[in-house]
Amino acid sequence: MGTAIQKYSTQLDPDLCVALLIVDQAGVIRHADPGVEVLLGRGAGQCEGRSLDEAIPSIELLMLMREVNLGVVKRGTIAVALDSPVRRLLLCLTAVRGVGERPMVAIQVASEDNYREEREARAAVRLRTTIESVIAGFAHEVRNPIAAILSITEAVLAGMDPSPPPAASMLVRIPGLVNRVDKLIKESLRYSRPRCPKRSPQRLRALVEWSIELAQMEKGGVDFEVVVDEALDSVLVDAEQIEQVVVNLLCNARDAACTRVRLAASREVRPSARAARVVLEVTDDGRGVPAELHERIFEPFFTTKAHGTGLGLAIARDLARLNGGDIQLYSTSERGSTFSLYLEEHAAPDAPGGARRE
Numbered sequence: 001m002g003t004a005i006q007k008y009s010t011q012l013d014p015d016l017c018v019a020l021l022i023v024d025q026a027g028v029i030r031h032a033d034p035g036v037e038v039l040l041g042r043g044a045g046q047c048e049g050r051s052l053d054e055a056i057p058s059i060e061l062l063m064l065m066r067e068v069n070l071g072v073v074k075r076g077t078i079a080v081a082l083d084s085p086v087r088r089l090l091l092c093l094t095a096v097r098g099v100g101e102r103p104m105v106a107i108q109v110a111s112e113d114n115y116r117e118e119r120e121a122r123a124a125v126r127l128r129t130t131i132e133s134v135i136a137g138f139a140h141e142v143r144n145p146i147a148a149i150l151s152i153t154e155a156v157l158a159g160m161d162p163s164p165p166p167a168a169s170m171l172v173r174i175p176g177l178v179n180r181v182d183k184l185i186k187e188s189l190r191y192s193r194p195r196c197p198k199r200s201p202q203r204l205r206a207l208v209e210w211s212i213e214l215a216q217m218e219k220g221g222v223d224f225e226v227v228v229d230e231a232l233d234s235v236l237v238d239a240e241q242i243e244q245v246v247v248n249l250l251c252n253a254r255d256a257a258c259t260r261v262r263l264a265a266s267r268e269v270r271p272s273a274r275a276a277r278v279v280l281e282v283t284d285d286g287r288g289v290p291a292e293l294h295e296r297i298f299e300p301f302f303t304t305k306a307h308g309t310g311l312g313l314a315i316a317r318d319l320a321r322l323n324g325g326d327i328q329l330y331s332t333s334e335r336g337s338t339f340s341l342y343l344e345e346h347a348a349p350d351a352p353g354g355a356r357r358e
Contacts, residue, residue: 018110025103027052027065039089039109052107056080061091068095068105077112088112123321130300130314139185150178197238197322201346204232204265204278211243212263215250222257224250228265234346235278237323242343245316245327249282249339252312255305256286256337267345277325280341289331297329 019035032047032055040047040055047055053062060078068074074093081087092108153174160171205228212224235242253261261284268277289297289304296302298317303310317327324344331337 019108021047021052021055021107021109023052023065023105023107029055030104036109039087039111056089056109064091064093065105068093123318127315127318127322130311130318134311142185143182146178146181150175153178197241197319199236199238199323201234202237202239202242204228204235207235207237207239207243207246208263208265208280211246211250214243214247215254215261218251218254221259222254223260224254225260225262226264227262229267232265232267232278232345235343236346237325237343241319242323245319245341246280246282248312248316249280249327249341253282253284253286253337253339257284258286260285268342276345276347278343278345280343281338282341283338284336286336288335288337289329291331294329294331298327 019039020031020033021029021036022031024030029047029050029052032044034044036047036055037043042055052065056078058078058080060076064074064076074091076091076093077088078091079088088111090110090112094106094108096104096106153171157171208226208228212226216224250261250263261282264281264283266279266281268279293304297304298313299310300314301310302314313327320327320341320343325342327342328340329337330340
C-alpha cells in the first residue's frame with residue numbers, strides 16, 4: 001500500500017496531515033498510518049482490516065463517504081466519542097485510485113484544536129515571508145533610481161552658479177526629498193515583520209460599522225447593506241488586524257459590484273465546539289469568480305484586477321487565520337461572489353472593549 005500512497009499523495013490536502021486512513025469501497029480500512037493512535041486511541045495495526053464505522057463511529061462520516069466520487073474532495077467536522085470525552089475531528093476525504101486502479105478513499109484526520117494551532121503558526125510564517133519579500137523587493141527597486149537621481153542632482157548643484165535662477169533653485173530641495181523617501185523605506189523594512197495578534201473582546205457592530213465607513217470613502221455608485229444579528233455581541237480578535245481584513249473584503253466587493261454590496265453577520269453554532277463562530281459574509285452582485293480560479297484567488301501576487309497587487313486576499317486570509325478564523329469563497333457567475341470570514345465569538349455578553357478607531 002505504501003507505493004499506492006506515494007502515487008496519489010499529491011492529491012491530498014498538505015495542511016491536513018496528522019493521520020491518514022485508506023478505505024476500500026466496502027468500507028474496510030486497508031491502510032492506517034501511525035498518527036491514528038494519537039487521534040483514535042488505536043494503533044495502526046488495530047485499525048487495518050476493520051470496518052471504518054468501528055474505528056470512527058459516526059453517521060456524518062458515513063454520509064461523507066457516500067458523497068465522495070473520483071475527483072471530488074469532501075471536507076467536514078465530526079464529533080466522536082471514543083475511549084475518552086467527545087473529540088472533534090477535521091476530515092478531508094479524497095477519492096483516489098489504489099493498487100490495480102481500484103477505487104479507494106483517502107481520509108485525512110486531524111484534531112480540530114491541534115489543527116487550528118498548527119494552521120495559525122503556518123499562517124504567521126507565510127504572512128511574514130510574503131510581507132518581507134514585497135518590502136525587500138520594493139526597497140531594492142526604488143533605491144536604485146533614487147540613488148541615481150541624488151547623484152545627478154548633486155553633480156548639477158556642484159556645477160551651478162552660486163546664485164541660480166529661481167527655477168533652478170528648486171533642485172536644492174531634491175536631496176532632502178530623496179532622503180525622506182529613503183527614511184520611509186527603512187521604516188517599512190523595520191516594521192515589515194507582522195506582529196503577533198493581541199486578541200481581546202471587540203464589539204462586532206462597532207468593528208463592522210467602522211469598516212463600512214472606510215470602504216465607502218472611495219468609488220461611489222455602490223450601495224452598502226448591513227445586516228448584523230442582534231444577538232451577536234463580541235468577537236475575540238485583534239481589532240486592527242481584523243479591521244484590515246474586513247475593509248479588504250468590502251473594498252474588493254465594492255470594486256466587483258454592479259450596484260450593491262451586502263455584509264451579513266450571523267452565528268454558526270457547532271456541536272461540542274469550545275465556542276460558537278461568527279460568520280461575516282460579504283457579497284457583491286458582480287460577475288463572480290470563475291470556478292477554475294477559486295483555489296488561486298488567495299495566492300500571493302495573483303489578481304484579477306487590472307491594477308491590483310495580488311496581495312490583499314493573501315494577507316487577509318493569513319491575518320484571519322492568525323486570529324483563529326478563516327476566509328472561504330463561494331462564487332457563481334449568476335449570483336456574484338460571497339467571501340465568508342469566520343471568527344471566534346466571545347462568549348461573555350458584557351465583555352469590555354470595542355473596535356479601535358483611529
